[in-house]
Each structure stands twice: as C-alpha cells, then as structure tokens.
Amino acid sequence: MKKEISGVTIECVKGDIVKQPDVTAIVNAANAWLRMGGGVAGAIHRAAGPGLEEECRPLAPIKPGQAVITGGHNLPNKYVIHCLGPRYGIDKPEDKLLADCYRNALKLADEHQIDSIAFPAISTGIFGYPVEEAAEVALKTVKEVIPTLKHVKHIRFVLHSDFDLKVHEKVLESL
Numbered sequence: 001m002k003k004e005i006s007g008v009t010i011e012c013v014k015g016d017i018v019k020q021p022d023v024t025a026i027v028n029a030a031n032a033w034l035r036m037g038g039g040v041a042g043a044i045h046r047a048a049g050p051g052l053e054e055e056c057r058p059l060a061p062i063k064p065g066q067a068v069i070t071g072g073h074n075l076p077n078k079y080v081i082h083c084l085g086p087r088y089g090i091d092k093p094e095d096k097l098l099a100d101c102y103r104n105a106l107k108l109a110d111e112h113q114i115d116s117i118a119f120p121a122i123s124t125g126i127f128g129y130p131v132e133e134a135a136e137v138a139l140k141t142v143k144e145v146i147p148t149l150k151h152v153k154h155i156r157f158v159l160h161s162d163f164d165l166k167v168h169e170k171v172l173e174s175l
C-alpha cells in the first residue's frame with residue numbers, strides 16, 4: 001500500500017529489510033554498541049559482512065533516539081542508518097524516543113542527499129514496543145518530518161509479518 005504526502009511516497013510492504021535493493025539506505029534497529037545482535041541487526045550485519053561492525057566500532061555507543069550513518073558494505077544499499085529504539089517500559093518517554101529515531105534517521109538521510117529509505121518497525125521486536133502503538137508514532141512522525149525534507153522522496157516500511165503489515169497499513173490509511 002502506498003500514499004503520497006507533499007510529493008513524498010510512503011509505502012508499507014511485507015518483506016525482509018536486507019532484500020530492498022532499490023533503496024539507497026536501509027535503517028537498522030540497532031543495539032547501543034552497534035554490534036550484530038539478533039532480529040534486524042543480526043540480518044543486516046550478516047548480509048553486510050564484518051566490515052560493517054568495523055566501521056560501527058568508533059561510532060558506538062549511541063543513545064535511545066539517536067541515529068548514525070555508515071556505508072552498506074556487502075548490502076545492495078549505499079548506506080545503513082543505525083537507530084537505537086527505546087526498550088518499552090524502560091527507556092522513557094518511549095514515544096518521544098521512538099519518534100526521535102525516525103526524525104533523526106530522516107534528517108541524516110536528507111543531509112546525505114538520500115532519495116529513498118527503508119525502515120523496519122523499530123523497537124517492536126526484542127525491545128517489546130506494541131506494534132499498534134509503535135506504528136502510530138512511526139507514521140505520524142514521518143508525516144510531520146516530510147515538509148522539512150529536500151532529497152528524500154520515497155519512504156518504505158518493511159514489515160516482517162502479515163499482522164504488522166496490516167497494522168501499519170491501517171495507520172497509513174488514516175494519516
């Protein structure tokens with residue numbers, strides 16, 4: 001499902017974040033130390049190869065809500081933007097910290113003249129953020145940031161399950 005807001009396309013698809021060869025940057029649901037880990041971070045580091053962890057080392061640790069950028073190494077994407085999402089119930093206020101992830105990632109992308117970017121549902125896996133709440137924060141933040149973007153024209157949410165896709169589509173529809 002797609003929607004256009006102020007000339008920027010927002011899209012929700014079901015899939016794997018490391019299989020988005022047509023976007024310039026993918027976003028990592030990282031850990032503070034920017035190491036391999038599980039979930040999205042594991043998939044990204046496995047696909048990118050050891051050069052990614054090496055490039056990440058001097059950039060770590062990062063704080064909840066922060067975003068940093070690296071190259072894509074063996075991934076088909078030019079860049080990886082690493083965001084540390086809040087741990088639900090622990091890092092507070094979690095909605096502000098989650099919004100910061102999307103805001104900071106998009107700002108960084110725009111500064112690097114990136115035209116297209118794919119996000120996973122940050123914090124909704126190991127970090128325990130309920131997907132319904134996270135989708136509201138994610139999509140509303142993206143809508144809010146769009147008017148400030150000069151280069152980013154395509155924003156894709158890559159969801160791992162039918163349920164997560166449905167939840168995001170419902171919020172996108174209501175934007």
Ligand code: AR6
Binds near residue numbers: 030032085
């Ligand atoms: N592509 C797209 N989405 C995925 C993929 C994939 N390949 N794999 C999982 N998801 P998570 P978090 C979904 O746990 O909650 C890591 O170990 C998943 O179903 O990757 O921010 C880090 O090292 C869920 O909906 O990220 C951190 O320690 C969403 O992506 C911690 O986990 C996010 O799940 C970060 O936890």
